[in-house]
Amino acid sequence: MREGGSGVVATSSTSLELSSNSNSSNGSATASIELLSSGPPQVILERLKDYGQEDTFALWDELTLDERHLLVKDIQTLDLSRLDRIIRCSLGVQGVPSPSIEPVPEPSVSTVEQRTLDQREKWWNMGLKAISQGKLAVLLLSGGQGTRLGSSDPKGCFNIGLPSGKSLFQLQAERILCVQKLALQSVNEGSAGFVPIHWYIMTSPFTDEATRKFFEIHKYFGLEADQITFFQQGTIPCVTKDGRFIMETPYRVAKAPDGNGGVYSALKTSKLLEDMAMRGVKYLDCYGVDNALVRVADPTFLGYFIDKGVVAAAKVVRKAYPQEKVGVFVQKGKGGPLSVVEYSELDQQTACAINQETGRLRFCWSNVCLHMFTLDFLNQVANGLEKDSIYHLAEKKIPSVHGYTNGLKLEQFIFDAFTYAPTTALFEVQREEEFAPVKNANGSNFDTPDSARLLVLRLHTRWVVAAGGFLTHSVPLYLTGVEISPLCSYAGENLEAICRGRTFHAPCEISF
Template sequence: MAELVVAAAAPAPAGRWGAAPPQELLERLKDYGQEGAFALWDELAPEERDFLVRDIQSIDLARIDRIVRCSLRSQGGPVPVVQPVPESSVATVDDRSPEDKERWWRRGLKAIAEGKLAVVLLAGGQGTRLGSSDPKGCFSIGLPSGKSLFQLQAERILCVQKLAAQSTDAPGNTPQIHWYIMTSPFTDETTRKFFESRRYFGLEPDQVTFFQQGTLPCVSPDGRFIMETPYKVARAPDGNGGVYAALKSKRLLDDMSARGVKYIDCYGVDNVLVRVADPTFLGYFIDKGVSAAAKVVRKAYPQEKVGVFVQRGRGGPLSVVEYSEMDASMTTEINQTTGRLRYCWSNVCLHMFSLEFLNQVTNSLEKDSVYHLADKKIPSIHGYTAGLKLEQFIFDVFTYSPSTALFEVMREEEFAPVKNANGATYDTPDSARLMLLRLHSRWVVAAGGFLTHSVPLYMTGVEVSPMCSYAGENLEAICRGRTFHAPSEISL
């Protein structure tokens, strides 16, 4: 397979380079201690030498050297002192009044109608753990409609656009929510073709922008490039936090500004219940006047493997601590006043940012150049080699935010991840499908409908098309007095 790739990617004439590597490039590699990339030059065929030279030339050596040095230096440093998130930073479900929710909903719809919201989707992952090599967004969890994750999310955008149009004095003018979809080198082409073949699920093609996240060389524990083949540096995607560098380098933040965007909704593709472009969350964000916000759910149990929000130091910024970084006492510590876990606010990758903040933070992230180091077995010329992948995480930006607010949501209403194949104990297509069907069944009953079923209701339910309702609203005309047999889809 590697030989085929080399042949397809080598338009340069064979034999361009002679017995020695290009001297200037070799000297640059020596400056950064990476001359080992040319160690097997004498054994390479002419076209392989061409491929290797182009591969090295495509690497910003100064930037990668800075990232590797800063990341290795930060590893093993002192663990920051953290405190529980102050209650004043969290809008809990119990504290919200119907008047609050209505005000935020209307304020969010107004901003959407004015074109101030864009949506960024993190869709670079493959469904490997689900038994599929396709992008996760192409995956169907077995709903009655057979819809993929991408289709469910596209239709929620369509529904919000319609609601925003209806909320204005000119309901015939439907606003567009621009959808920026981050892919990876492994998912980009398939994702684009999936959207094209399905006519963008009813969205206008020009309101969807695909862009790829970056990749970074994999390095040995002492920072040397690992060679995947004698003529190719091993690389890996730069993590879901690579979205910030990609938005900046591809001038998509400028594109947002030119479109009049002020706020960005950012989320991961594998949440079946995600409320894309949620007007209530947007209205809350605007009302609080913060730079960043996140939806959170309470930890289900102390050992749940989720990152949680904390406060760095006393009075410091909010940030996320991964579950692997929490010791047993921190995981189980109880708030004696409330009886709940002190560190209970789980990060579920549902974020809102101001465009102004993203412009600032992308510069700060690049300047600091500190990435997470993941110990991995890297495919190399020596077989699988112990090495490091360099990644940024989507939540890294919260440390830089001058003001962050957390917005509690109910897990059963907004968080049903699809991460593992059926048969696993949690986060499977089956578990996510049941959560959606149960939620929509509650919507139907609340709207005056009735359900019949041939299997126990706790194992099934009905699916409400996003084209009918975004969050359970406007269903009375469809459901009142009618009986629906589960499992089935209710659609227009």
Template sequence: MKEMVVGSEIARREAPSPPPQALVERLKDYGQEDVFCLWDELSHEERDQLVRDIEGLDLPRVDRIIRCSLGSQGPPQPGIEPVPESCVSTVEERTLTERERWWKRGLKAISEGKLAVVLLSGGQGTRLGSSDPKGCFNIGLPSGKSLFQLQAERILCVQKLAAQSADGSSSVIPIHWYIMTSPFTDEATRKFFESRKYFGLDVGQVTFFQQGTLPCVSRDGRFIMETACKVAKAPDGNGGLYAALKSSKLLEDMAMRGVRYVDCYGVDNALVRVADPTFLGYFIDKGVATAAKVVRKAYPQEKVGVFVQRGRGGPLTVVEYSELDSSMASEINQSTGRLRFCWSNVCLHMFTLDFLNQVAHALEKDSIYHIAEKKIPSIHGSTMGVKLEQFIFDAFAYAPSMALFEALREEEFAPVKNANGASYDTPDSARLMILRLHSRWVVAAGGFLTHSVPLYLTGVEISPLSSYAGENLESICRGRTFHAPSEITF
């Protein structure tokens, strides 16, 4: 009898404890109680991990996003129209006087500390054959500089130009650089900057912050479990910027620093003109809430999103290439002979801080995210599920006013998306675009080039510390000969 009592005591002690009842009830409210279905098979450590994972979710917000995004396709969208010509500043229409005025106005605003820069850097270089953050990638320039370094040095150069342009002052006002990472790139990005001593920038002028993640779900809205003790999650898209700026209180931080304008761009453009004074000056001149740089589509079926107008007189927004009917993509404007839908979105944007505050609240309130059906790593192997994302251009629908600014592809758009060997957007193609552009700068400044291989396969690299957009090169280049490939530093 005593043995039976002892045995029952051991059984009671070893019986698995149930999951926290209050948490179970909360999950039941949202139909997600299945996350505990393997509870009895978990170790104590795994149970603790699962509870922490669930408690880390803002369940009311996540549930609202899932319901709004899966349960509604949103209101019917009006038909799309080409962007009115009055909304675009084209290269051919700009006068030298305008360009000079915008350049000086932009430099003045920068010298007054009114511009901040936001970098979208949440992606890994998986398609490039690297698990490192994309910004760490070396595209093979003579200098061996990474994308992060090229961008940091452009910021340093603009700061110097702004200081030199300021009346009666030569002190450099730092441009604050806000770098949005993801849980997958944050630690590696911080360590990369630390090990390179922030590429010459002041440590205090760089702020790292993480974009959010959302659970991956089945088509009926149930959480997919990556493991028995972890919900599968994915970054919430580059449009997660707005929620991240709000939750990190960085919009208040910008206001405290005296920022009025925010330049925002993606990390994988090797030719990006970070903190472009001309674009900023144009933006201020137009007095709009937001603006975007655009390049002309290279051909009708190019895989880029294009700007459109939603209905006559409606807001400007972006339609992804997969959503644009092939016949519409090929339509020609009879008066110009060009594509009717020709303005490509290349993720180069300018915002007022006031508009960022407005849109951060508006997008969160609407809670409608884009649905991307993907294979999700799960406890049952790779399974089809849904990732929920917002895009940076979702904000444009809320803009009371917007303008587009044409940039030349060969001067400002060299995407690095695919590994060498692919047919487009590779490190090799981006490297060649930089070398060719800088070679043209040298020749325009009165220099000469020699080369041991065909010049169209090579060129020279000019350090961003020496020239931002080809300016101030005459005194160095005139009458001198440079051998390609090489880096020119002064």
């Protein structure tokens, strides 16, 4: 297991102030506390005034010496010049009209009905070859807790109730193991030059320790510890609508994770882009943790990506209905780049617009956070997002020293990368085969563990029947099914020897 950095960057001037007042010797520490008893450190206070954030020390006189020390340390972790640039740029785009949007051009999308068996086989083999050569790495976005699921654990630890009792992390790890086996078989079983798939897992300050422990306890689910790298996304202060820091307590600035798009700056500051290059990685498969059907390191998608020669690609599903709460891919202006527009940004007329030729929604390609990028492009994205410093603003009730305060969380999203892509391709997949989101607790109307579990069981039931197997069941079949271990089959292949002529009683797990 390799360690990645946190993605936190310190401001040079405040870091110097910290080093001058907080040396490791007891005498220096005492001197630091004595200085804090006389008033806020002048250098830091002046620095805060430069950026209009001097109110951070507003309650200084009410703090104990220990609390003053905590406040100073908290401020010293902040890159004030960078934060000032982000706040000004992000607030500055409010009210600025967005470019007009156009439907995604048809040539940019590979639809399910267009694909031939020969194409699928070609892409599958191309993908397996690239994987066997170590050109693909996998990036998991796993910074969220399962709060909406009724759990304080990282989402990936969640058990959606499958017969096996496997967590989301285990399902994904075993799919990586299966793809590795398929890739090895495709070139030469026992090939000495085979390179395992490296798995980069982005956590947050709220999930990092628990995620690492979960993997350790479960012995990395059969993967080698050194083929997994954990790293943390950054946090960013919450601000008022005029850009002032909100204080969570009198001695701590309120902070929140910087969004799943924080992965780009985290990869850069942690030097993991260089790590990937050193490993020979050319392509990165990026996905979110809360999809029970995610095809991690999908050879077909990789082969399609390589064949198209683009720098960015995404799997998409057709929008189920006009008001579905999903972001959709659009083209920004005539001939502009493909981008994602959130459902909240589409007015009803646009969301319901129909293509008269096809009878389908004009804006129908839903983003489901299944992306592929070249490594070279990721370097460009990290630099571009840092230079532009524009974050999405989310109005939230922020816990603060004054109770809950109306404020703003600043976030970047994983799909922000597409704005920088000169070439993008979309790859349609069947929702019922690759998209089983786990976002809300059971009892909610959609995207629950129960709904995800049924999608998995129904898909695997179809695989068993297609492979010549039979099912019996004591409850209605639409409420149950069978689970096939990812170690047996990645996407329904190689099941005849296990299933043909056999009868399985649902619900159950089929494994070796």
